[in-house]
Amino acid sequence: LVLMTELKRAIADDTLDLHFQPIVDTRHQNIIGAEALIRWPHNEFGLIMPDEFIEMAERSGLIQALSIWVIKRSLQILRRLHKINPSLFMAVNISTFNLQDDKFIKALLVLLEKSSDLCRHVVLEITESQMMSDTQDALENLWSLNEQGVKIAIDDFGTGYSSLAYLKKLPAEELKIDKEFIFDLETDKQNQVLVHTAIEMAHNLGMTVVAEGVESEHTRRILEDLNCDMCQGYHFARPMDVDRFAKYLATEH
Numbered sequence: 001l002v003l004m005t006e007l008k009r010a011i012a013d014d015t016l017d018l019h020f021q022p023i024v025d026t027r028h029q030n031i032i033g034a035e036a037l038i039r040w041p042h043n044e045f046g047l048i049m050p051d052e053f054i055e056m057a058e059r060s061g062l063i064q065a066l067s068i069w070v071i072k073r074s075l076q077i078l079r080r081l082h083k084i085n086p087s088l089f090m091a092v093n094i095s096t097f098n099l100q101d102d103k104f105i106k107a108l109l110v111l112l113e114k115s116s117d118l119c120r121h122v123v124l125e126i127t128e129s130q131m132m133s134d135t136q137d138a139l140e141n142l143w144s145l146n147e148q149g150v151k152i153a154i155d156d157f158g159t160g161y162s163s164l165a166y167l168k169k170l171p172a173e174e175l176k177i178d179k180e181f182i183f184d185l186e187t188d189k190q191n192q193v194l195v196h197t198a199i200e201m202a203h204n205l206g207m208t209v210v211a212e213g214v215e216s217e218h219t220r221r222i223l224e225d226l227n228c229d230m231c232q233g234y235h236f237a238r239p240m241d242v243d244r245f246a247k248y249l250a251t252e253h
């Protein structure tokens, strides 16, 4: 509870931080996007990672203000990064709690309207396992965000309570295969079958595919053979602060 009071203050005081991990084209390995990952620099506990406070923020309702902060900051940074690479896209994680809150959606649409030139470079990542309890409202909200020009990605695909029906129902244009299936791709034949099938299915549905957790060149080559569109993982780069990311991006331009 004390932590939530502090988080509320951190949002208001603008003392949260975002790190960025590159998303690369599988074949050419050039950077085409970045995923924004929240960090909370805390004067007592050091850098607090999202796994330690996102769930609490969801339960306390603070996730609404937090996600607005994340998107606002991501858009500012995307504008800065576009000076280096004007086709870069920015992927931002949002919570299904956000999709169920009409006030949040209204605020987000206003925010996006103010930066309408950036909308088509924004991807909203939604974790599949959270969507099961969703209402018709959440779906409609996703459609109105999509109509504004932002892309929707299904995050952590393959884990949780996956339902194939969701692939049909959601206006999702991108599928992010969970790192659990990618880590041992070189040795795990079953994972090769699952990843191959997921990629084929996504492509047949007109979606693009990102593999998460790519940690070796061997894995990248397998993913290239499987026609996986994009890769993300420690093999390319870890999440880094905005200044380092900007430098990293500038080295290839």
Ligand code: G
Binding pocket: 036, 037, 038, 049, 050, 051, 054, 070, 093, 094, 095, 239
């Ligand atoms: O690097 P990593 O430890 O950052 O991220 C851990 C998890 O936290 C990931 O599953 C990611 O989706 C989630 N996460 C990271 N940043 C955000 C954010 O800004 N909002 C939400 N809702 N989740 C985030």
Ligand code: G
Binding pocket: 021, 037, 093, 125, 155, 156, 179, 212, 213, 214, 215, 232, 233, 234, 235, 239
């Ligand atoms: O939102 P999502 O669950 O996809 O969040 C991405 C998470 O995966 C973040 O915590 C990020 O730091 C982490 N991550 C990204 N690439 C790798 C990787 O190659 N290996 C491992 N172990 N984790 C990764």
Ligand code: MN
Binding pocket: 035, 093, 125, 155
């Ligand atoms: Mn994500």
Ligand code: NA
Binding pocket: 093, 127, 155, 156
């Ligand atoms: Na996620």
